[in-house]
Amino acid sequence: MEILMAIVIGILFTTATYLMLSKSILRIIVGTGLLSHGAHLLILTMGGLKRGAVPLLGEHAEAYVDPLPQALILTAIVISFGVTSLFLVLAYRTYQELGTDNMDHLRGNEANE
Amino acid sequence: MKTNDLILQTVTKVCAFVIILFSISIFLGGHYSPGGGFVGGLMTSCAIVLLLLAYDLKTVAALLPIDYKIMIACGLLISASTVAGSWLFHAPLMTHAYSYFNLPILGKTSLHTAVLFDLGVYLVVIGVTMTIIQTIGESE
Amino acid sequence: MNNIVFLPVLLPLLTGVILIFFARKTGIQKGISFLSSLCGMAVALYLVHYISNNGIKVLEVGSWKAPFGIVIVADMLASLLVLTTSLVGFAVLLYSFRGIGKEREKFYYYSIFQFLLVGVNGAFLTGDIFNLFVFFEVMLMSSYVLLVLGGTKGQLRESLKYILVNVISSAFFVITVAYLYSVVGTLNMADIGRRIGEAGQPGIITVIAVMFLIVFGLKGAIFPLFYWLPGSYFAAPIPVLALFGALLTKVGIYSILRTYTLMFPHQQGYTHELLGILSILTIIVGVIGAIAYWDVKKIIIYNIVIAVGVIAFGISLMNQDGLAGSLFYLIHDMIIKAALFLLAGIMMKVTGSSSLREMGGLIRTNPGLGWTFFLAAISLAGIPPFSGFSGKLLILQGAAEKGAFIGMAVVLISSLLVLYSIMRIFIYGFWGNVTSYTPASSVPVTKLLTPAVILVAVSVLYGIGTEFVYPFIIQGTEPLVDPQIYIDAVLKEEG
Numbered sequence: 109m110e111i112l113m114a115i116v117i118g119i120l121f122t123t124a125t126y127l128m129l130s131k132s133i134l135r136i137i138v139g140t141g142l143l144s145h146g147a148h149l150l151i152l153t154m155g156g157l158k159r160g161a162v163p164l165l166g167e168h169a170e171a172y173v174d175p176l177p178q179a180l181i182l183t184a185i186v187i188s189f190g191v192t193s194l195f196l197v198l199a200y201r202t203y204q205e206l207g208t209d210n211m212d213h214l215r216g217n218e219a220n221e
Numbered sequence: 222m223k224t225n226d227l228i229l230q231t232v233t234k235v236c237a238f239v240i241i242l243f244s245i246s247i248f249l250g251g252h253y254s255p256g257g258g259f260v261g262g263l264m265t266s267c268a269i270v271l272l273l274l275a276y277d278l279k280t281v282a283a284l285l286p287i288d289y290k291i292m293i294a295c296g297l298l299i300s301a302s303t304v305a306g307s308w309l310f311h312a313p314l315m316t317h318a319y320s321y322f323n324l325p326i327l328g329k330t331s332l333h334t335a336v337l338f339d340l341g342v343y344l345v346v347i348g349v350t351m352t353i354i355q356t357i358g359e360s361e
Numbered sequence: 362m363n364n365i366v367f368l369p370v371l372l373p374l375l376t377g378v379i380l381i382f383f384a385r386k387t388g389i390q391k392g393i394s395f396l397s398s399l400c401g402m403a404v405a406l407y408l409v410h411y412i413s414n415n416g417i418k419v420l421e422v423g424s425w426k427a428p429f430g431i432v433i434v435a436d437m438l439a440s441l442l443v444l445t446t447s448l449v450g451f452a453v454l455l456y457s458f459r460g461i462g463k464e465r466e467k468f469y470y471y472s473i474f475q476f477l478l479v480g481v482n483g484a485f486l487t488g489d490i491f492n493l494f495v496f497f498e499v500m501l502m503s504s505y506v507l508l509v510l511g512g513t514k515g516q517l518r519e520s521l522k523y524i525l526v527n528v529i530s531s532a533f534f535v536i537t538v539a540y541l542y543s544v545v546g547t548l549n550m551a552d553i554g555r556r557i558g559e560a561g562q563p564g565i566i567t568v569i570a571v572m573f574l575i576v577f578g579l580k581g582a583i584f585p586l587f588y589w590l591p592g593s594y595f596a597a598p599i600p601v602l603a604l605f606g607a608l609l610t611k612v613g614i615y616s617i618l619r620t621y622t623l624m625f626p627h628q629q630g631y632t633h634e635l636l637g638i639l640s641i642l643t644i645i646v647g648v649i650g651a652i653a654y655w656d657v658k659k660i661i662i663y664n665i666v667i668a669v670g671v672i673a674f675g676i677s678l679m680n681q682d683g684l685a686g687s688l689f690y691l692i693h694d695m696i697i698k699a700a701l702f703l704l705a706g707i708m709m710k711v712t713g714s715s716s717l718r719e720m721g722g723l724i725r726t727n728p729g730l731g732w733t734f735f736l737a738a739i740s741l742a743g744i745p746p747f748s749g750f751s752g753k754l755l756i757l758q759g760a761a762e763k764g765a766f767i768g769m770a771v772v773l774i775s776s777l778l779v780l781y782s783i784m785r786i787f788i789y790g791f792w793g794n795v796t797s798y799t800p801a802s803s804v805p806v807t808k809l810l811t812p813a814v815i816l817v818a819v820s821v822l823y824g825i826g827t828e829f830v831y832p833f834i835i836q837g838t839e840p841l842v843d844p845q846i847y848i849d850a851v852l853k854e855e856g
Binding site for chain 1: 506514
């Protein structure tokens with residue numbers, strides 16, 4: 109199971125990298141979304157995959173699942189939700205303001221204001 | 222262009238309220254079963270988005286005259302004051318207290334201070350989601 | 362009962378929230394933020410006083426015991442940085458009253474300002490590695506908004522890049538924490554330090570240490586990862602720029618300081634040497650940038666990079682003098698960078714340009730501005746009685762002790778070049794003739810100058826009163842040199 113997860117995470121990271129290297133802002137944003145999905149799955153896997161037990165119930169439970177990774181993932185998901193939505197709104201504003209979503213045209217410095 | 226979305230509108234009239242009720246149930250159930258402020262808030266905003274899709278910004282604004290930015294602020298204020306509230310009881314911040322009460326209809330119920338914090342989260346999530354959607358939607 | 366420890370985070374949070382309700386009434390916003398800033402400084406002062414008498418204070422949030430719950434830890438290092446943050450925040454706030462403009466004030470500028478302080482103070486105070494990530498995000502989110510507020514084309518363009526860089530580095534942060542958690546099985550920084558110490562830092566931990574260096578290096582602008590900084594910071598309006606320059610990169614540096622002394626001090630051969638080499642390269646690149654540009658903003662922005670390099674070099678030495686020097690220089694740099702940006706902002710307002718080629722003769726029209734800038738400049742370069750000197754001296758002593766002579770030479774030469782780069786602003790900006798521009802008369806120079814004068818005065822006092830400040834610095838360095846102090850304070854039941 110861990111190996112399968114590792115492969116899935118690897119695919120997510122590869123796709124994310126590919127998308128983030130493209131020129132359209134929208135693709136880049138989708139890429140950052142996939143990157144954070146990969147990171148969240150990585151926390152899940154690194155916390156140890158286990159089935160058929162609940163998070164700690166009492167001190168004498170025979171088997172339990174570590175409750176921490178899912179708390180971390182929830183926090184990370186909320187944060188990436190916020191950042192992604194801000195990023196989207198910003199990209200939209202940029203598109204309106206500058207009339208392009210191509211990163212090549214957004215290159216430049218203070219000289220060509 | 223005027224599209225004929227009679228079916229969508231009729232379904233929405235029924236569904237939106239079912240979704241909102243369900244989201245409140247999820248929000249309140251969050252302490253012992255899956256759910257909580259974040260999911261509940263997202264679901265409520267889904268219902269509002271459905272209304273937005275079926276009708277338009279103006280109708281929904283007349284239906285729910287809420288300034289979502291103020292809603293964010295209220296949510297944050299509730300959460301932050303819950304955090305600070307522990308101070309009054311000389312406990313470390315964010316300390317969680319709960320007790321069992323016999324309520325008239327519900328019977329023996331456990332009430333948690335964490336729900337207050339979650340209420341803040343609920344409001345913030347609705348506020349943030351709706352602000353984002355309105356910001357993008359308004360300019361079209 | 363250590364709730365006081367969390368107050369530097371809670372106070373700006375509540376203030377920021379309350380300010381949202383007064384979005385349209387800028388007068389009330391100003392009043393509330395001003396009061397809150399004053400209270401923040403008082404709280405931070407009290408915290409420093411309290412810690413110096415009572416030692417490290419730990420707040421177990423929600424009454425969860427130390428290795429399991431989140432802890433907020435105020436040691437002298439964190440308290441001093443919180444104090445500096447609230448001072449810088451206060452000064453920048455004063456400047457914003459006149460310098461930020463009505464448009465931004467109406468779009469929640471003061472609220473976001475307070476949220477930024479929440480993030481920065483939280484990052485300094487937290488004792489939990491994941492909580493550090495959360496406060497980083499609070500800080501970064503606020504910085505995105507502050508950067509883009511105003512919505513000029515340049516700002517939008519640079520914000521996109523800034524957000525992209527930081528989103529990637531945040532993802533890296535999450536990944537690194539995941540690896541660390543799978544190896545160590547805890548998120549409490551003191552507990553991590555203890556467990557790594559018991560295991561003797563195997564190879565995988567060194568890999569994680571280098572990943573942390575990448576994450577914090579991206580935020581702190583260390584050599585190969587600083588490329589985003591000049592462009593993004595250049596787009597920001599002056600008060601925001603002062604806030605970013607003084608606080609954001611320093612949080613990255615603080616995180617390196619904390620993790621490298623507390624969590625990864627056992628195998629210094631690789632990680633700390635890498636940090637040392639990178640810091641020297643950072644200084645060199647920063648110096649090249651600082652003397653190459655003719656733009657006031659750019660010169661000072663590249664000086665941030667130099668300072669980051671100097672502080673990181675002190676951390677890489679890992680001995681008493683080097684770390685004390687780093688801490689001393691860190692505080693000095695936060696104050697003086699904010700002052701320099703504010704002064705540069707006034708220069709730009711008066712002349713209407715940020716290019717040195719279009720300035721000149723300011724000393725005749727604005728003598729107060731000129732001499733304040735002069736003091737700030739020599740303070741930055743570290744001329745003896747001023748505050749930059751003691752920090753650099755300590756770092757150099759540490760380097761001599763360690764035998765890191767190349768680094769010593771680079772730091773020394775960089776000081777000279779910093780002096781050159783900043784004196785160039787003074788010479789071209791303040792001397793010469795007032796022919797090339799029409800001095801704007803409507804700028805409220807005196808009112809804008811007040812916060813900068815406060816900062817420069819504090820900086821000068823900080824330099825002259827080194828004898829008075831030094832014991833605090835030493836107390837701040839103790840848990841860095843001997844992490845066991847910090848670990849025992851947090852995990853007191855087991856220790």
